[in-house]
Amino acid sequence: MGIQVYGFWRSIASFRVRVALRLKGLPFEEIPIDILSGEQFEPGYEAVNVERVVPTFIHDGHSVFQSLAILEYLDEIHPEPRLIPEDAKERAYARSLALMTIADSHPLVVPRVRNHLARAFGADAKAIEAWGEHWTTEGLATYERLLARRPAAPFALGAKPGLADICIAGQVVGAHFLKLGLAPFPAVAALADRCFALPAFATSHPFEQPGFKTASAHH
Numbered sequence: 001m002g003i004q005v006y007g008f009w010r011s012i013a014s015f016r017v018r019v020a021l022r023l024k025g026l027p028f029e030e031i032p033i034d035i036l037s038g039e040q041f042e043p044g045y046e047a048v049n050v051e052r053v054v055p056t057f058i059h060d061g062h063s064v065f066q067s068l069a070i071l072e073y074l075d076e077i078h079p080e081p082r083l084i085p086e087d088a089k090e091r092a093y094a095r096s097l098a099l100m101t102i103a104d105s106h107p108l109v110v111p112r113v114r115n116h117l118a119r120a121f122g123a124d125a126k127a128i129e130a131w132g133e134h135w136t137t138e139g140l141a142t143y144e145r146l147l148a149r150r151p152a153a154p155f156a157l158g159a160k161p162g163l164a165d166i167c168i169a170g171q172v173v174g175a176h177f178l179k180l181g182l183a184p185f186p187a188v189a190a191l192a193d194r195c196f197a198l199p200a201f202a203t204s205h206p207f208e209q210p211g212f213k214t215a216s217a218h219h
Contacts, residue, residue, distance in 0.1 A: 003028040006056040008035045009081045009211030010177070012106055013067040014055040019166045020071050024078050029159055031118035032211050035111055068095075068102050071163055076201055083162045094157055097146065097164035100169040105139030109174065129178070136174045140185045143168055147187035154194050160193060169195040173206060 003021065007014030007030050014030075021028050033039050033054050040052045049056040049065050056063055057070040059077070064070050075084050085091050107113070109132045117123040117131060147156070155166035172192040175182060182189035194203045206212055 002059075004031055004058040006030070006031045006033050006058070009206050009209035009215070010171055011035060011054050012206075013102075015173055015206060016067045016170050017055045017057060017070050018204035019169070019200050020074050020083055022204060023161065023166075023198075024074060026074070026078060026088070034211075055170060056209075068098060071098075071166070081160060083166070085157060085162070090157055092138065094163045097143075097156055098144075098167040099165045100142055101139055101200075105135055105171060106174065108135040111196065118218055122202050131136050131178060132174075133178050136171070136178055136180060139171050140175060140180075140182070140188055143171060143188050144185040147191065151187065152191045152194070154191075156191065165191065165195050166201075169201055175197075176205075176207070190191065 002179070003026060005014065005017055005021070005028050007017065018030070024214045033045055035054055039045060040049075040054060046052055048058075048063065051065055053065065055067060056065050057071065057073070058064075059073075064073050071083055075082060084094055114128050114132070117128055123131070153159075156168060168188065169192055172182070172188065182192070196205065202208065
C-alpha cells in the first residue's frame with residue numbers, strides 16, 4: 001500500500017509532513033486537495049478526513065490526521081532518523097517548540113480564519129493581510145527569544161534536524177508567503193538557512209511543489 005498524503009502545495013502543515021517523510025527517506029504519493037477553493041469540504045474528501053483539513057496521512061490503509069500526530073506516528077513506525085528525542089526533558093522541549101507554531105501562531109492565519117474575518121467582520125484583503133503579518137511576526141519573535149536563550153547547535157536540539165526545526169521552518173514559510181523580511185529575527189533566519197540547505201526541506205518548500213508552479217502559471 002505504501003504511504004499517501006492528501007495535502008496542498010500551500011499548506012504549511014503539509015510542508016511539515018513532507019519534510020519528515022523525506023528526512024526518513026520514506027517514499028510517498030501526494031494527492032492534492034485545493035483548500036483555497038474549498039475542495040476539503042466536498043463529500044469525497046470528507047470521507048477521507050471528517051475534520052476537512054489537510055494533511056491526511058494514509059499508511060497501509062490506516063489514516064492519521066493532524067501534522068503533529070503524523071510526525072509522532074512516523075517516529076513510532078520508522079524510528080531512524082529520530083525526529084523527537086528519547087530524553088523526556090528534550091522531548092518536551094521539542095514538542096513545546098513545535099506547538100508554538102502548530103497551536104499558537106499558524107492556526108490564526110489559515111484559510112478558515114481568514115474567510116471568517118471577511119464574512120463576520122467585513123475585513124478587506126488589506127486588513128486580512130495585516131492580521132496574517134501580525135500573528136506570523138509574533139510567532140517568529142517568540143522563536144527568536146527562545147533561540148536566544150538556547151542557541152541552535154546547529155539545529156534547535158543539537159546535531160540533527162528534528163520536530164522543532166521542521167516546525168520553525170514552517171513558520172518561516174509563512175513569512176515567505178507574506179514576503180516578510182527576517183532581518184529582525186537573525187537566529188531564526190540562520191536556523192532556517194541551515195534547514196533549507198538540506199534537500200528534505202528544500203524540496204518540500206511550497207514554492208517547489210507542482211501545484212505552486214501551476215498556480216503561478218495561471219496568474
